[in-house]
Amino acid sequence: MKIRKEYTCPLEIVHDILRGKWKTVILWQLKYRGKASLSQLEQDINGISQKMLLEQLRELREFGIVDKINFEGYPLRVEYFLTEDKGEKILTALEIMQEVGRQYIKELQKNK
């Protein structure tokens, strides 16, 4: 993820954060799971590799959109979840985009 030195608009920051292929899907999954372990997310998200998943989760945590808890002991266990302020808020934006997506698909089928 490439972050610029200067931004003229707050929207661009958020957009640069979310631009990657996987971040929105990860957030979507976290919404429906509530809390999720790494392996749960890996199973739920079709085609993602562990490396990508961890990388994107780390970036999302850096920006306060996602947080996690580390549990002690073996086997290792973690819980990822959306933050209340930024995480949940961004989800409301994604829901709107989801709706537009549905509308788009609907129109495609009409035109068949």
Place this chain on the structure above:
Amino acid sequence: MKIRKEYTCPLEIVHDILRGKWKTVILWQLKYRGKASLSQLEQDINGISQKMLLEQLRELREFGIVDKINFEGYPLRVEYFLTEDKGEKILTALEIMQEVGRQYIKELQKNK
């Protein structure tokens, strides 16, 4: 812009469309302009090249998010604008992201 053959979720389609560096900024500008010519957008959007601008506008039109009118005669004149259904709707999502961006900046300054 890379569009996949199959999608499991309508959100991913919209996200793939908007993923590029410039599309959200273009949409944002179109909202405040209402209608805009190519050269107006080129001036308003810091750092964008004409090639990028045209490329992104074409893609946005393909997906029914933006539309344009060609006026006859010389000098050539066009008007780009958001579509009422998908265009305006996506803007409401971008406004939320904008808000999260403001919040993020605020927190950065607190922690200085």
Place this chain on the structure above:
DNA sequence: CGGTATCCTTCGCGATACTG
């Protein structure tokens, strides 16, 4: 003014192997 074509660089991301 609006739009197209070409070339070249950079970056996202997939594959794969390894660690506590």
Place this chain on the structure above:
DNA sequence: CAGTATCGCGAAGGATACCG
């Protein structure tokens, strides 16, 4: 189970020149 490191390819995007 959770996490890190490396490497190679293809897509995104910048610069530039040209056309109606």
